[in-house]
Amino acid sequence: MLTLKFIQENPQQVIDGLAKKRFDAAGIVQSIIALTESKNQTQAKADKAKAEMNNTARDIGLLLRNGKTEEAGQAKERTAILKESIREMDQSFAETDEKIQQLLVQLPNIPCNLVPWGKSxxxxxxxxxxxxxxxxxxxxxxxxxxxxxxxxxxxxxxxxxxxxxxxxxxxxxxxxxxxxxxxxxxxxxxxxxxxxxxxxxxxxxxxxxxxxxxxxxxxxxxxxxxxxxxxxxxxxxxxxxxxxxxxxxxxxxxxxxxxxxxxxxxxxxxxxxxxxxxxxxxxxxxxxxxxxxxxxxxxxxxxxxxxxxxxxxxxxxxxxxxxxxxxxxxxxxxxxxxxxxxxxxxxxxxxxxxxxxxxxxxxxxxxxxxxxxxxxxxxxxxxxxxxxxxxxxxxxxxxxxxxxxxxxxxxxxxxxxxxxxxxx
RNA sequence: GGAGAGAUGGCUGAGUGGUCGAUAGCGGCGGUCUUGAAAACCGUUGACCCGGUGACGGGUCCGGGGGUUCGAAUCCCUCUCUCUCCGCCA
CATH class of the missing domain: 3.30.930.10 (Bira Bifunctional Protein; Domain 2)
Structure with a gap:
């Protein structure tokens, strides 16, 4: 399959190239690019939340070690919301990624320049x-x-x-x-x-x-x-x-x-x-x-x-x-x-x-x-x-x-x- | 087919709930020494994704998938594979 990066960077080349294989890629390419953009945004948000989660978990460990049970308990409560939003973002990421994969595998390889035009x-x-x-x-x-x-x-x-x-x-x-x-x-x-x-x-x-x-x-x-x-x-x-x-x-x-x-x-x-x-x-x-x-x-x-x-x-x-x-x-x-x-x-x-x-x-x-x-x-x-x-x-x-x-x-x-x- | 043990970075192999992407050795790469090489010593050494022109920052990955937990290489479930013993056998 074609690489995502190549499609993102050369959408027109993909569409023109696949026309030689009598394949209309415009719709798929457009969808892939839009979905990828949304996927990347989701990842950026999710990664940020995960970083916060990691830091909080680490802090809780330190608090517990120092016997500050009460503060640790408060921190634990805060993670609940964070955890739920991470779950949602991960799910949305996975769904978008799955859609992209399904579209990607539909795209044939691009013929090289030497390949003649023709239908049969x-x-x-x-x-x-x-x-x-x-x-x-x-x-x-x-x-x-x-x-x-x-x-x-x-x-x-x-x-x-x-x-x-x-x-x-x-x-x-x-x-x-x-x-x-x-x-x-x-x-x-x-x-x-x-x-x-x-x-x-x-x-x-x-x-x-x-x-x-x-x-x-x-x-x-x-x-x-x-x-x-x-x-x-x-x-x-x-x-x-x-x-x-x-x-x-x-x-x-x-x-x-x-x-x-x-x-x-x-x-x-x-x-x-x-x-x-x-x-x-x-x-x-x-x-x-x-x-x-x-x-x-x-x-x-x-x-x-x-x-x-x-x-x-x-x-x-x-x-x-x-x-x-x-x-x-x-x-x-x-x-x-x-x-x-x-x-x-x-x-x-x-x-x-x-x-x-x-x-x-x-x-x-x-x-x-x-x-x-x-x-x-x-x-x-x-x-x-x-x-x-x-x-x-x-x-x-x-x-x-x-x-x-x-x-x-x-x-x-x-x-x-x-x-x-x-x-x- | 029956019973048991295990799967960790290129390889070997530690790690059984809290800065662990992970100790150590080997290998690889760079350097010191050497005329050169070896040895010795020093340093370095995973993949992928996101953001950033970049320096860099963040995330994911300890066979695959799922779960418990604030936190999992570490606990639980499940699948796959490997090894040992028994059975069968070209």
Whole structure:
């Protein structure tokens, strides 16, 4: 969430910035400023009363020690009124603060200047593309047909065991999953990311920290008996490592990577978008997370994009990198690049990675700060993350694009991790 | 799952109703000494909020929440977590 101070000091910048996300912030900003003013006045009054109370209590202690019981009794009577007014002011303060918090969490992050105007995916900006489109003699088969033909993925069996969107990978299909996970983790390690193996379930506080709660509650699986949530991405546990942490500037940038299974209820999805591997309730992903100095975060973002690009290049997939327009961006992001790979049989681009700079939007809620030098005040760090990469659509594209009459070929870079170069 | 003990500042650890944001040690930072370093010695060292241009002043925070009291780290209730023993077990 945005910081109160920033909104107070730059109300117009907030309103103008959020217009790019097609969000009308004028009313909320105005309310926040008015409420904050009233909250501050209440605090000033309450603090004064509390100071008086503290002094009186101290005096009573001294009087009692000196045996002046009567005077102490008189002082006690005076505190009763004071006490009641403090109670009222504290209550009013808490109520106002609660209102402000409720308004604050409604404000999306402000897009950075580079973000193009636009209202939907059509207005996104293609930054660059690479790889070549495959050509086929016969008609290309979609990955669900190929998965069945080579016995790689059993979607129906997943339905039997759990439900739709929980596929069972088997044989070379399972080995391909494992190979991709290891490939992505090893590449990330070589690029300087520390590997983390996080819990796949998190508590409520972590859900709040990264903003899944309270808004996207319905998108997460919830183990109600213990009040744990299955993670929708490793971003949640990994970023929450740094909740309530003050880092030393020397430690920046922090670079972490993590594999996790990801669980998403995907309530509301239907139709051909969910066919095969296109949209699943459980899937595998390697995530990269960075914590950067505010002055460096956009450099870091570009580095992350370059890194993710190196992965799709090694997998020899036709890809394009897109800068999302304001209208298509997520709530928490200041700038997002999406990576898409071409699905030859479905004849469409599939999103396989989303790399974002959240600036201080996440760290404000997380209370993730750093200290430039000893003695100086801590300030909010910038957080960034990206998929590097999500498996299912990569697998879909690999299967579809590399199909030959003899079988499916494995990109050379992946063969050492797979242990085979052909699925047939 | 049953029984017991505990949660204090970056860490260890005192403090059981009255100037306690909190003794002490370690660590960190600054200095003296040294060619330099170590050792020793001296000083310093939490976060957040409000008011003030500022010096500074005030407030909140001793796991979370609530209560008792003029006054709570200290007493009571409750939740969470940790440890020990027993049970079970990959």
């Amino acid at each position: 995916a059509e207005d996104n900006e293609v930054i660059r593309s690479g790889g070549s489109f495959p050509e086929f003699a016969a008609e290309a088969l979609p990955h669900w047909d190929l998965a069945a033909r080579y016995n790689l993925i059993d979607f129906e069996l997943g339905v039997k065991l759990t439900g739709a969107g929980f596929p069972v990978y088997r044989g070379k299909g399972a080995r391909l999953q494992r190979a991709l996970i290891n490939f992505f983790l090893d590449e990330a390690r070589k690029a300087g990311f520390e590997e983390i193996q996080p819990p796949f379930m998190v508590n409520e506080a972590s859900g709040f920290g990264t903003g899944q709660l309270p808004d996207k509650e319905g998108q997460m699986y919830h183990a109600t008996l213990d009040n744990f949530y299955l993670i929708p991405t490793a971003e949640v546990p990994v970023t929450n490592i740094y909740r309530d942490v003050i880092l030393d500037a020397k430690e920046l940038p922090v670079k972490n990577c993590a594999y996790s299974a990801c669980f998403r209820r995907e309530a509301g999805s239907y139709g051909k978008d969910v066919r095969g591997l296109n949209r699943l309730h459980q899937f595998d992903k390697v995530e990269i997370v960075e914590i950067a100095h505010p002055e460096k975060s956009y450099e870091v973002l570009e580095e992350m994009v370059t890194y993710v690009e190196s992965l799709v290049k090694k997998l020899e997939l036709p890809y394009r990198i897109i800068r999302l327009c304001g209208g298509d961006m997520g709530f928490t992001s200041a700038m997002t690049y999406d990576f898409e790979v071409w699905s030859a049989a479905q004849q469409k681009w599939l999103e396989v990675s989303s790399v974002s700079n959240f600036e201080s939007f996440q760290s404000n809620r997380l209370k993730l700060r750093f200290r430039d030098e000893a003695g100086k005040k801590p300030q909010l760090a910038h957080t960034l993350n990206g998929s590097a990469l999500a498996l299912p659509r990569i697998v879909a594209a690999l299967l579809e694009n590399n199909q030959t009459p003899e079988g499916i070929t494995i990109p050379a870079a992946l063969v050492p991790w797979c242990g085979f170069d052909m699925i047939n």
